[in-house]
Amino acid sequence: MKRARTGRGLPMIRYAARRSVLSALVAFGVVVLTYLIARVVPSDPAGVWAGPRASAVERARVRAELGLDRPVAEQIVSYVTGVSRGDWGLSVLTHRPVLSDLLTRLPNTLQLVLGGMVIGLAVGIPAGLFAARWHGGTVDRLVRSGALLSAAIPTFWLALLLQTLIASRLDLLPIAGSYDRAVMVAHPVTTVTGLPLLDAVLTGNGAAATDLFDHLLLPALVVASYPAAVLARMVRASILDAVGEPHIQMVRALGFPERVVLGRFALRLAWNPVLQLTALIFGYSLVNTFLVEAVFDYPGLGRYAADAVKSLDVPAVVGVTLLVALLYLAANLAVDLAQAALDPRVALR
Known part of the structure; x- marks a missing residue:
C-alpha cells in the first residue's frame, strides 16, 4: 500500500x-x-x-x-x-513603496472578486444543472437566454442600471463606497485575514459585517454576471456530454433517479472543464473589477491603477x-x- x-x-x-x-x-x-x-x-x-x-x-x-x-x-x-x-x-x-501600496488596496479587490465568484458559482452551477435536467424545455430556454443576456450586457451599463434602480430609486443598498465611515468608527474591524468582511464575521462584529456586506453586494452582483452566465452554459454542455458515457447510461438503466444521475454521476465528469473555466473566469473578473470599482467608487487596485496610468x-x-x-x-x-x-x-x- x-x-x-x-x-x-x-x-x-x-x-x-x-x-x-x-x-x-x-x-x-x-x-x-x-x-x-x-x-x-x-x-x-x-x-x-x-x-x-x-x-x-x-x-x-x-x-x-x-x-x-x-x-x-x-x-x-x-x-x-x-x-x-x-x-x-x-x-x-505616492512616494511610497509600490508593494506596500498594492497590499493596502488588494484586500478590497480580492473581497470583491471572491464575492462575485461565489455568487457566480452559486447561480451558474445550479442553473446549468436545471438546464441539463430539462434539456430542450422551457427551463433550458430560459437559462440559455438569461446566460446570453448576462454575458452580453456591458459591465458599466449593468453597474449604472443597478445603481439607478436598487440604490437610488429603491434605496435598498448603498450607491457607492466600501463602508460607512460612522459605522467603522463606532465598530472598528479587527484584522485577522485582511479581508474586511470576513474579519468582521470572524470577530463577531455584526454591525460592521452588515455594513460591509451592504456595500459589497451591488458591485459583487455586477462582477458575478459574466461568471454565472459562462458557468451555466459550461455546466449544461458538460453534463449533456457526460450523460452519453456508457457508465452513465448504465447507472440510468439501473433505475437511479434522474437528479441522482445528473447531480452525482454526470456532474463528477463535468468538474474538470468547470474547474479549468473557473481559473479563466477568475482572471477575467480580477481585471473586470477595475471598471466596477471605478463606477462604484470602490477603493481597490482599480483606482490605484487608474491613478498610476494617468500620472505615468x-x-x-x-x-x-x-x-x-x-x-x-x-x-x-x-x-x-x-x-x-x-x-x-x-x-x-
Whole structure:
C-alpha cells in the first residue's frame, strides 16, 4: 500500500514542480514585457516625482536617484532582482513603496472578486444543472437566454442600471463606497485575514459585517454576471456530454433517479472543464473589477491603477500588472493541481 501511494505521489510532485516553474517563467516574461512597454510610452517620471516647478537640475538628480538614467536592460535586471527581494520600487505618485501600496488596496479587490465568484458559482452551477435536467424545455430556454443576456450586457451599463434602480430609486443598498465611515468608527474591524468582511464575521462584529456586506453586494452582483452566465452554459454542455458515457447510461438503466444521475454521476465528469473555466473566469473578473470599482467608487487596485496610468507612474503600473499576473497564475496553478488530484491521468501528461 505504501509503495502504491508513493508511486501515485511522485507524478503529482513532478507535475506540480513543472507547473510551478512554468508559472515563474510566465511571471518573469510579464514583468519584462510590461516594463519595456511602460518605458516606451513618452513620459517623465522624474518630473512627476519632483513636481511641476522643479528645475532641470532637480529633475536630473531625481532621475539619477530613481535609476532612470541607466540603460533599460540594466533597469530591468535591477527591477527583477528587487522584486525577488520584495522591493517593487517606489511609486512616483505616492512616494511610497509600490508593494506596500498594492497590499493596502488588494484586500478590497480580492473581497470583491471572491464575492462575485461565489455568487457566480452559486447561480451558474445550479442553473446549468436545471438546464441539463430539462434539456430542450422551457427551463433550458430560459437559462440559455438569461446566460446570453448576462454575458452580453456591458459591465458599466449593468453597474449604472443597478445603481439607478436598487440604490437610488429603491434605496435598498448603498450607491457607492466600501463602508460607512460612522459605522467603522463606532465598530472598528479587527484584522485577522485582511479581508474586511470576513474579519468582521470572524470577530463577531455584526454591525460592521452588515455594513460591509451592504456595500459589497451591488458591485459583487455586477462582477458575478459574466461568471454565472459562462458557468451555466459550461455546466449544461458538460453534463449533456457526460450523460452519453456508457457508465452513465448504465447507472440510468439501473433505475437511479434522474437528479441522482445528473447531480452525482454526470456532474463528477463535468468538474474538470468547470474547474479549468473557473481559473479563466477568475482572471477575467480580477481585471473586470477595475471598471466596477471605478463606477462604484470602490477603493481597490482599480483606482490605484487608474491613478498610476494617468500620472505615468511606471513602477506602479508594472507593479499592478505583476500582481494581477501572479494572482492569475496562482489561481491557474491551484486549478491545475485540483484537476490532477481529481483525475490522476492529468499528472501523467
